[in-house]
Every structure is written in structure tokens, then in C-alpha cells.
Amino acid sequence: MTKPYRLRPFxxxxxxxxxxxxxxxxxxxRGKPFRARIxxxxxxxxxxxxxxxxxxxxxxxIWKYGDPEGYETRHAxxxxxxxxxxxxxxxxxxxxLLGNASRMFVEEGVHVVTSNGAYPxxxxxxxxxxxxxxxxxxxxxxxxxxxxxxxxxxxxxAMIYLSNPxxxxxxxxxxxxxxxxxxxxxxxxxxxxxxxxxxxxxxxVLPAIDTSNPRVLRFRTFSKAYGxxxxxxxxxxxxxxxxxxxxxxxxxxxxxRTAEIGAIAALGxxxxxxxxxxxxxxxxxxxxxxxxxxGLAPIASGTNFVTIDCGRDSAYAKSVMxxxxxxxxxxxxxxxxxxxxxxxxxxxxxxxLEIFAEVLADTLKALR
Amino acid sequence: MTKPYRLRPFxxxxxxxxxxxxxxxxxxxRGKPFRARIxxxxxxxxxxxxxxxxxxxxxxxIWKYGDPEGYETRHAxxxxxxxxxxxxxxxxxxxxLLGNASRMFVEEGVHVVTSNGAYPxxxxxxxxxxxxxxxxxxxxxxxxxxxxxxxxxxxxxAMIYLSNPxxxxxxxxxxxxxxxxxxxxxxxxxxxxxxxxxxxxxxxVLPAIDTSNPRVLRFRTFSKAYGxxxxxxxxxxxxxxxxxxxxxxxxxxxxxRTAEIGAIAALGxxxxxxxxxxxxxxxxxxxxxxxxxxGLAPIASGTNFVTIDCGRDSAYAKSVMxxxxxxxxxxxxxxxxxxxxxxxxxxxxxxxLEIFAEVLADTLKALR
Numbered sequence: 001m002t003k004p005y006r007l008r009p010f011x012x013x014x015x016x017x018x019x020x021x022x023x024x025x026x027x028x029x030r031g032k033p034f035r036a037r038i039x040x041x042x043x044x045x046x047x048x049x050x051x052x053x054x055x056x057x058x059x060x061x062i063w064k065y066g067d068p069e070g071y072e073t074r075h076a077x078x079x080x081x082x083x084x085x086x087x088x089x090x091x092x093x094x095x096x097l098l099g100n101a102s103r104m105f106v107e108e109g110v111h112v113v114t115s116n117g118a119y120p121x122x123x124x125x126x127x128x129x130x131x132x133x134x135x136x137x138x139x140x141x142x143x144x145x146x147x148x149x150x151x152x153x154x155x156x157x158a159m160i161y162l163s164n165p166x167x168x169x170x171x172x173x174x175x176x177x178x179x180x181x182x183x184x185x186x187x188x189x190x191x192x193x194x195x196x197x198x199x200x201x202x203x204x205v206l207p208a209i210d211t212s213n214p215r216v217l218r219f220r221t222f223s224k225a226y227g228x229x230x231x232x233x234x235x236x237x238x239x240x241x242x243x244x245x246x247x248x249x250x251x252x253x254x255x256x257r258t259a260e261i262g263a264i265a266a267l268g269x270x271x272x273x274x275x276x277x278x279x280x281x282x283x284x285x286x287x288x289x290x291x292x293x294x295g296l297a298p299i300a301s302g303t304n305f306v307t308i309d310c311g312r313d314s315a316y317a318k319s320v321m322x323x324x325x326x327x328x329x330x331x332x333x334x335x336x337x338x339x340x341x342x343x344x345x346x347x348x349x350x351x352x353l354e355i356f357a358e359v360l361a362d363t364l365k366a367l368r
Numbered sequence: 369m370t371k372p373y374r375l376r377p378f379x380x381x382x383x384x385x386x387x388x389x390x391x392x393x394x395x396x397x398r399g400k401p402f403r404a405r406i407x408x409x410x411x412x413x414x415x416x417x418x419x420x421x422x423x424x425x426x427x428x429x430i431w432k433y434g435d436p437e438g439y440e441t442r443h444a445x446x447x448x449x450x451x452x453x454x455x456x457x458x459x460x461x462x463x464x465l466l467g468n469a470s471r472m473f474v475e476e477g478v479h480v481v482t483s484n485g486a487y488p489x490x491x492x493x494x495x496x497x498x499x500x501x502x503x504x505x506x507x508x509x510x511x512x513x514x515x516x517x518x519x520x521x522x523x524x525x526a527m528i529y530l531s532n533p534x535x536x537x538x539x540x541x542x543x544x545x546x547x548x549x550x551x552x553x554x555x556x557x558x559x560x561x562x563x564x565x566x567x568x569x570x571x572x573v574l575p576a577i578d579t580s581n582p583r584v585l586r587f588r589t590f591s592k593a594y595g596x597x598x599x600x601x602x603x604x605x606x607x608x609x610x611x612x613x614x615x616x617x618x619x620x621x622x623x624x625r626t627a628e629i630g631a632i633a634a635l636g637x638x639x640x641x642x643x644x645x646x647x648x649x650x651x652x653x654x655x656x657x658x659x660x661x662x663g664l665a666p667i668a669s670g671t672n673f674v675t676i677d678c679g680r681d682s683a684y685a686k687s688v689m690x691x692x693x694x695x696x697x698x699x700x701x702x703x704x705x706x707x708x709x710x711x712x713x714x715x716x717x718x719x720x721l722e723i724f725a726e727v728l729a730d731t732l733k734a735l736r
Binding site: 003004005006007008010011012014015016017018019020021022024025028037040042043044045046047052055056059060061062063064065066067068069071092093095096099103104105106107110121128158188189190214215223227228229230231232242244245247248249251252253254255256257258259262 | 371374384386412415430437460558591612626627
């Protein structure tokens with residue numbers, strides 16, 4: 001019998017990988033909710049109450065499609081960053097925008113460089129468009145800029161991916177190092193600079209935005225410090241001509257109208273953002289202290305999570321994560337050695353972290 | 369100087385087309401809001417108040433990513449249609465899902481059949497993935513099933529697109545005709561059946577769902593009768609194995625969490641849906657009457673809009689549309705002859721339609 005349908009051979013041959021299993025699936029499997037949800041680097045402190053109010057007020061108006069030009073949202077973002085609206089494109093979170101960028105640049109025969117253990121969703125997009133990924137080893141728990149550049153030159157790569165501050169390690173490079181990297185990109189290679197955690201970064205980490213440079217795309221999001229992961233609002237800043245190329249591949253009516261209204265309100269609430277950042281810093285300190293109290297080594301973080309070195313191999317860290325999960329606390333861990341000697345814990349309220357402290361101690365005791 | 373970046377040659381060569389200009393852009397151009405927004409087939413009656421309440425209640429929880437499996441939403445939809453959750457995939461409206469399906473099936477060398485004047489966003493996706501579109505002429509203002517099948521056989525097409533009830537004409541085929549079409553699909557060709565307006569359809573139009581048939585994908589949405597166009601929640605129903613292929617290309621974390629909660633609430637509010645459908649039917653009658661009162665010929669509609677034959681050529685219909693627009697009422701018109709002898713007016717409240725009646729009469733008077 002002939003096949004009833006004809007998938008593209010490339011798609012037919014693709015594995016059906018899902019970058020991350022959600023906590024909801026784990027809750028369904030365990031038959032009860034987690035006691036603390038501190039695994040997906042969400043912002044438990046939530047969105048600005050002004051964003052919540054703006055979204056609630058706009059609720060009934062959801063019968064309207066969003067503005068396909070995202071005019072007001074792009075103008076608000078542009079004003080916030082001191083760039084022009086033409087330098088900003090909206091997307092369904094950084095995930096969606098990385099998908100768009102992959103579609104613009106990647107096809108079979110195109111080489112792309114990332115770090116081994118860096119964001120799996122980026123890899124999902126690159127391989128999903130037929131690209132060849134080259135993965136560079138982290139050095140001292142940081143993405144290795146020199147090695148990324150070398151590998152890009154060696155493979156004639158079209159793109160390098162770098163997250164700064166980094167996920168899943170929480171480490172970072174200063175703006176000077178990033179600017180050096182940009183200056184030394186091989187011919188015809190652009191940098192996808194994922195700054196999802198940019199608002200949490202220490203001073204001096206985010207380079208000044210240079211929208212005259214068509215070799216850098218900077219990705220930002222309302223999913224982290226703005227506390228709106230479920231809204232799917234991200235944006236990419238870059239040189240105007242390059243940004244305009246997104247129009248060819250993006251879903252013009254794809255943005256949730258209410259989410260954009262919330263994002264604009266969130267962007268205007270500087271006080272809330274400052275309070276989130278300060279509460280997150282305190283939570284990082286507390287997580288680090290919990291790690292040390294249990295004889296583990298927290299890695300300094302410029303994000304809203306702390307990655308904790310469990311001091312042994314991947315199998316041990318996995319046992320620790322599973323012990324914590326089975327005791328009702330949702331956390332995750334890096335997927336690739338040597339990063340996978342660690343577990344990763346997101347900032348949360350004091351009560352979330354106390355639960356974590358309790359179950360971590362229990363877990364380690366049980367593992368001894 | 370070398371190019372700083374290397375777009376895929378295919379993308380570099382693509383025109384930057386936007387399927388539709390939004391009413392917001394037109395409002396910015398005219399410097400004031402429209403008096404009535406009845407051009408995008410939105411549901412002015414709005415979403416169920418239960419959906420609005422559920423979304424407002426969930427507002428603060430938007431710090432959480434949505435469940436990448438869309439478990440609860442898919443289960444609710446499956447129960448609603450009497451299918452299994454494995455037969456349902458969620459997406460960012462039908463637009464997003466048509467993009468996913470195009471990515472699954474279309475690449476350079478793949479042929480796709482649609483009707484000349486049918487949904488431009490589908491064309492945007494097919495050409496955006498490199499496919500070759502073949503457009504069949506409407507017959508008597510309906511998509512021509514026999515001609516679509518013939519063209520698909522002739523071109524060895526991988527997909528046929530059909531909307532039923534149809535946009536932009538509002539016409540429809542009965543379930544028997546659709547089932548015949550499905551039975552006669554050429555080898556290796558699937559039907560993308562866009563039922564965005566399905567809730568409005570007269571009895572006997574929607575065929576029974578047969579999830580054993582891997583040659584039909586049925587697209588439904590919360591954008592129309594459920595009044596949630598800005599939410600971006602659509603779904604596709606099909607045979608389980610085919611539906612599972614969407615996992616390879618979709619953005620797993622792409623759904624707005626609050627929107628899914630609203631959709632589930634909307635799905636449960638049968639009374640509201642019934643009231644929307646009945647108010648829409650009354651509005652269609654009123655639009656038809658306004659057309660007749662002005663000497664124009666409304667086309668019978670199974671949707672939430674009425675397409676009005678202006679009785680002359682495209683240039684005349686365009687003048688009518690522009691006259692109506694310039695007088696503050698947002699409407700649209702089909703883009704392709706012979707459909708473009710018409711204008712298209714969405715259902716709305718009595719006051720919206722009274723404004724339309726007034727400006728249509730003024731417009732026609734000015735054109736005489």
C-alpha cells in the first residue's frame with residue numbers, strides 16, 4: 001500500500017524530541033503537585049501587579065487580533081533600550097525567535113556553533129532546519145568564547161549561540177569579552193546573543209547595544225525577570241535590515257494581544273522589576289547557603305537560579321535531583337558532562353527554599 | 369566587502385509580504401480609531417464571560433510556562449469532539465498550525481493546491497517553505513472541489529487546502545461533498561480542511577470526524593465563534609500518528625498559558641456559544657438587508673461575515689471598500705478576481721451595523 005501522506009523526507013527522519021519535560025507531566029506521573037516549583041527558572045515573584053491589572057482589564061477585548069506590527073509594544077521596547085522600533089522584532093518568547101532565526105539562516109549544509117550543554121531548544125531548532133551543530137566544551141563552567149570563535153572559523157559557521165549570563169551554569173562574561181567576541185567573529189558569521197537573564201546580570205555584563213552592527217542579534221524576554229513566562233513575549237534587537245528579514249518568516253498574527261498589553265505595563269513598572277531583582281539576589285544567596293550547609297558547592301550566578309556542584313559524577317547528581325524531585329520539589333540539572341555533576345535550583349520565596357533545604361538534606365542523607 | 373551575514377539564499381530571495389495589514393495600522397494612518405471594526409471576521413460579541421473570568425483569575429500565575437503537552441486543553445478538546453487527546457495538537461491559532469503543517473510537508477519541489485483567492489496566510493506558509501502553489505478558480509463563489517482534486521492529481525500535489533465554510537466568500541459544501549472529496553483524494557495527497565468558521569456552519573456541513581483516516585487534517589480555532597482571536601489558540605484534529613509528527617516541528621512552550629485556561633472555560637460555556645451563534649445569524653441577516661437596501665447582492669453565508677457582491681468590477685468594489693474605510697468603518701474585500709467584485713463585512717452589534725448602513729449609503733451616493 002502506498003503511504004497516505006508524504007512528509008518531507010527530512011521531517012520523516014527526524015526524531016520526535018521534546019527539549020524539556022514540563023513539571024505538569026511530572027506532577028501527573030507522581031499523582032500530586034510539587035511542593036515547590038523551582039526548576040524551570042521561572043520567576044516565582046510573578047509579574048508586576050500593573051501587568052496583571054492591565055491584562056485583566058484587556059481580557060474581554062481578546063476578541064481582537066493583536067496588531068500584526070506590534071507597533072505599541074515595539075515602540076515601548078525601543079524606548080526602553082534607546083533604539084528604534086525598526087531594530088526590534090517580537091516573537092513567541094526567545095524560543096520562538098530562535099526558531100525564526102534558525103529558519104532564516106539554517107538549512108542542510110549550514111554549520112552552527114554552540115556550547116555542549118547550552119540551551120537544548122536552540123539545538124532543537126537548528127537540527128529541525130537541517131543544520132549541523134558543533135558543540136564546544138565549557139571551560140571552568142563558562143561558555144568558552146575563544147573556542148566558540150575557533151570552531152566557527154574552522155567550520156565556516158553561519159551562527160554562534162551564546163547565552164550571557166549563561167544557562168544552565170549561571171556564569172557570565174563581562175561586556176568587554178562579549179565586545180571582543182563580536183569584533184572577532186569570522187567572516188559571514190553572526191552571534192545570537194541570548195540575554196534571557198539580562199535583567200539579573202551584574203553591572204558591566206551587558207554590552208551597549210550597537211544597532212549599526214548587522215552581525216549580532218540580541219534576544220530578550222518577558223519570561224524571566226518580568227515574570228511572564230506563560231505569556232510568550234520575547235524580542236530580538238538588531239540592525240534594522242536584518243531585523244526586517246524576520247518579516248519573511250514570522251507569524252504576523254502570532255502574538256497574544258493581552259500578553260503584549262501586559263508586557264508594556266510590565267516594562268513601565270521599574271519599581272517592581274527592581275524588587276524582583278533584589279528578591280532574586282537574596283534567594284540566590286539563600287540557595288547558595290543551603291548548598292554549602294549540605295557540603296555542596298554553589299556556582300556564582302548572574303541569573304535567577306543557582307547551579308550547585310554536587311562534587312561527584314553525573315550519576316550522583318542525577319540521584320540528588322531525583323531524590324529532591326521524589327520529595328516534591330521540582331528542580332532540573334544540566335544534561336551534559338561535565339556540567340551534569342550539578343543540579344540547578346531557581347530562585348523562589350523563602351518558603352520554597354526552606355522546603356528545598358529540607359528535602360535536599362533528606363536526599364543527601366538517604367544517599368549516604 | 370563580504371556580506372556580514374548569510375541568510376539562506378531562499379530566504380534572501382523571498383519578498384517580505386505580510387498577509388494582511390491590521391486595522392491598527394490603518395487607524396494610525398488615518399489618525400483616529402475606526403467607528404466600527406467589522407473587517408477581520410473577529411467576534412465582536414466577545415469571549416464567554418467565564419473565559420474572561422478564568423483568564424483574569426489566572427493572571428498572576430502567568431509566571432509559569434504553559435504545560436508543553438497542553439494536557440488539560442487537549443483533553444477538553446478531545447472530550448468536546450469525541451476523539452482521543454492523541455488526535456489533537458494545539459497551535460498558535462490556525463495560522464500557526466498551517467505553518468507547522470507546511471513545514472512538515474512542503475519544501476522545494478512540492479506541489480500544493482488551493483483556490484485562487486482563498487486564505488493568503490496559507491499561501492504565505494507554503495511559499496515560505498519553498499512549495500509551488502497551484503490555484504484553482506472558484507466556481508459560483510464556492511471553492512471548486514472537482515477542480516481542486518483534478519489539479520492535485522495533475523500536479524502530484526502533497527496537500528490540498530479547503531476552507532469550509534469558506535473565507536472570503538462565506539459559502540460552503542455539505543458534509544457529503546467533503547466526504548466524497550476525501551474519498552477521492554489522489555494518492556499521497558492530504559486535505560487540510562480549515563474549519564475556522566465551523567461553529568457557525570449550517571447543520572450538515574461538518575462531516576463526522578474520522579480519526580482513522582490519515583489523509584485529513586481538520587483545523588479549528590478559538591478565534592472565531594469563541595471570541596478569542598487575540599489569544600492564539602487553535603487546534604488540529606487528525607489521525608494519531610500524523611498528529612504526533614507535529615511534535616517534531618512545533619514550539620512546545622509556545623502556547624500562552626492564560627489563553628489555554630480561557631479556551632477550556634470557553635469550551636465549557638455552551639450557552640454563550642449558542643448566543644454568539646444566534647446573534648451572529650441575526651447580524652448576518654441585518655448585513656444582507658443593508659446590502660439589499662443599497663441595491664447590492666449579499667451572498668448567503670455560513671460564517672460570521674457576509675460577502676456582498678457590488679455588482680461591478682474589482683475597481684468599483686475597491687472604491688466602495690475605500691469609501692467605507694474612509695468613513696470610519698473597517699471592512700475588507702477579497703483580493704482576487706472574480707471574488708474581488710465583492711466587499712466583506714463581519715457580524716457585529718446592531719450599532720456597528722447601523723454605522724455601516726449609514727456609511728455604505730453615503731459611499732454609494734458619493735460614487736454615483
